[in-house]
Amino acid sequence: MKLLRSVMTVVILLASAACAFAQQPTCQLKKAPEFSGFRLGMTLPEVKGKLADSSMFDSKISEGNKVGTLAVRVSGAELKDEYAEGIDDIHLSFVDNRLAVIRATYYSGAGNWLGAKDFFKQLSEKLGLPEPSSSNTTGSRGSEKYKIACTEFNVTLAYSFGVSPGVTIADSLAQEMVNERVEKESEGKAKKITISPGHTRRPLSPFQPL
Secondary structure: OOHHHHHHHHHHHHHHHHHHHHOOOOOOOOOOEEEOOOOOEEEEHHOOEEOOOOOHHOOOOOOOOOOOEEEEEEEEEEEOOHHHHHHHEEEEEEOOOOEEEEEEEEOOOOOOOOOOHHHHHHHHHHHOOOOOOOEEEEEEEEEEEEEOOOOOEEEEEEEEOOOEEEEEEEEHHHHHHHHHHHHHHHHHOOOOOOOOOOOOOOOOEEEEOO
């Protein structure tokens, strides 16, 4: 049961990050932005290197599973000072021991943001993302999201009144691979698919939450 929860935690994070991007304009960025020292594709040792104290890191990682996913939560207090400013916590998901999802939450009031539009503007500039517009922002006043779908990754900035703002950066290829593995596992035919720089990427179909 614990193993199933471990698998589903990562699957839900990946699926949530990918959901609804089919209708978003595709950006021209070739590389996912770095966030507070973290970038997609990092190894576990590289991630540990961003922590001021990594002694508890290994014990907090979820158990491995047949679809090759791991997850861990890192509090802002655990980060090195240069990466910790304004950060409440960061949830990290790995596929084949490579970082596939970065989901960070700021402390409420951490920045000098004057509402959702200002938060989106400042963070998109910081991350090097296309300018927010009506085509990549959704939601009603007080609970809004800015979403960008790029060739190999997607980014969501979320801002809700009274709730800590958040940033999610996810590997789209890892999402596809996990979906394939979960499907095969449900058929009793789980198999290992290795992420590598030379992997040929198929055209993606819209993701559906699991």
